[in-house]
Amino acid sequence: MSQALVLQTDFGLSDGAVNAMYGVAHSVNQTLPIYDLTHDIPPFNIWEASYRLLQTCNYWPRETVFVSVVDPGVGSERKSVVAKTTTNQYIVTPDNGTLTHISQSIGLVEVRAIDERTNRLPKSGASHTFHGRDIYAYTAARLASKEITFEQVGPQIDLNSIINLCSQKADIENGEIRGIIDILDVRFGNLWSNISRDLFEKQKINYGETVEIVIKHGNRKVYVNQMTYGRSFADTRIGQPIVYVNSLDNMAVAINQGSFAKAYNIGTGSNWSIAIRKTESTYSKNGINLATRQHQQQQ
Known part of the structure; x- marks a missing residue:
């Protein structure tokens, strides 16, 4: 049985970017249930993306797969990762600070770097500016559909290496x-x-x-x-x-x-x-x- 796939971006809905992510996910599994968290994150605002995940995750079932794409560093050396939370949910996102609030308030048990050799939309290798479609939606859909296991996402990476935004504890x-x-x-x-x-x-x-x-x-x-x-x-x-x-x-x-x-x-x-x-x-x-x-x- 497929798990829910929940999408969050800073793309807005005025063009076809989010719809393309839906299309990629449905090309993996036409029956995959897909939902929107929000696509109105202010452009490049990683902090808000991090918070909106925290605001939402606790209200979704175990094994829900979230995709968060607020990625001003797309095409750079920043990692693409899938994080597993202590509540047994998955977050597919660039490693740029998006995991900050989840890491601090819920906790992460394991993070894996996405192996793009096997977890990338076929025939998309020449594109380096739409990882939300070509890597994140594709990998997340395969994970939510159980076409791949978490271990097949890619190699495990050190939790201490994950980027966290500067914050202050109350x-x-x-x-x-x-x-x-x-x-x-x-x-x-x-x-x-x-x-x-x-x-x-x-x-x-x-x-x-x-x-x-x-x-x-x-x-x-x-x-x-x-x-x-x-x-x-x-x-x-x-x-x-x-x-x-x-x-x-x-x-x-x-x-x-x-x-x-x-x-x-x-x-x-x-x-x-x-x-x-x-x-x-x-x-x-x-x-x-x-x-x-x-x-x-x-x-």
């Missing part, structure tokens, strides 16, 4: 919870941090209490303010900021019915840091954060 120091802005909830502009709910709760912050948020880009402060810790956006008024637990059980910051990222021009990655500290509660009876209102009135 921690607590002097009562301040520190982490990074891992990613955006793109459509709504919410900021998703790498601060887990478990780490946040160690500071004994309760729903309805006030926290201070400091966001930096490098050493430059971009945003400093106080806001409510709420269960959902209903715990604050439209246009007001809120801290909440997102769908991955990490802490996030949003503006109710607004885009936090656009409002304050905030990006993502290891150079975007966030710090959270509990403050004295300053609320009116209807739960609106008075400190935030005062801050806005002063601007």
Whole structure:
């Protein structure tokens, strides 16, 4: 029985690139179930590709095969690999940092370099710019269809040699919870941090209490303010900021019915840091954060 094949790229859907990958996979096995994770990764944004795999993988069955092609180094000496996770899933991707979040949060048990002599689309040897079609979709389809085993992908390589992007682990120091802005909830502009709910709760912050948020880009402060810790956006008024637990059980910051990222021009990655500290509660009876209102009135 074939396993699901899940595709992720930065190709978009305005041309035939993704469709060609579908065609290659179906040329291996016409009944292969193929799904899209996303094809809207910003061009060349390896960090976001890495995060979107983490966001998705845990919700797919064992032995699902993922293909992630965000590959600014296509045609270079970078390796093409298949990684096996601790949850017995497979990720077919260039070794360029795409495995960072999976490696750190889920774990890898083995990685193999793709042997292009046997795992490459026939009659595609002269092309060096579309590995997503010629190598990754082809190899992934053969693996998902059980035409090849994981061992037949190619030689095993040292896990310590896999490229990881620079990252910062969330921690607590002097009562301040520190982490990074891992990613955006793109459509709504919410900021998703790498601060887990478990780490946040160690500071004994309760729903309805006030926290201070400091966001930096490098050493430059971009945003400093106080806001409510709420269960959902209903715990604050439209246009007001809120801290909440997102769908991955990490802490996030949003503006109710607004885009936090656009409002304050905030990006993502290891150079975007966030710090959270509990403050004295300053609320009116209807739960609106008075400190935030005062801050806005002063601007």
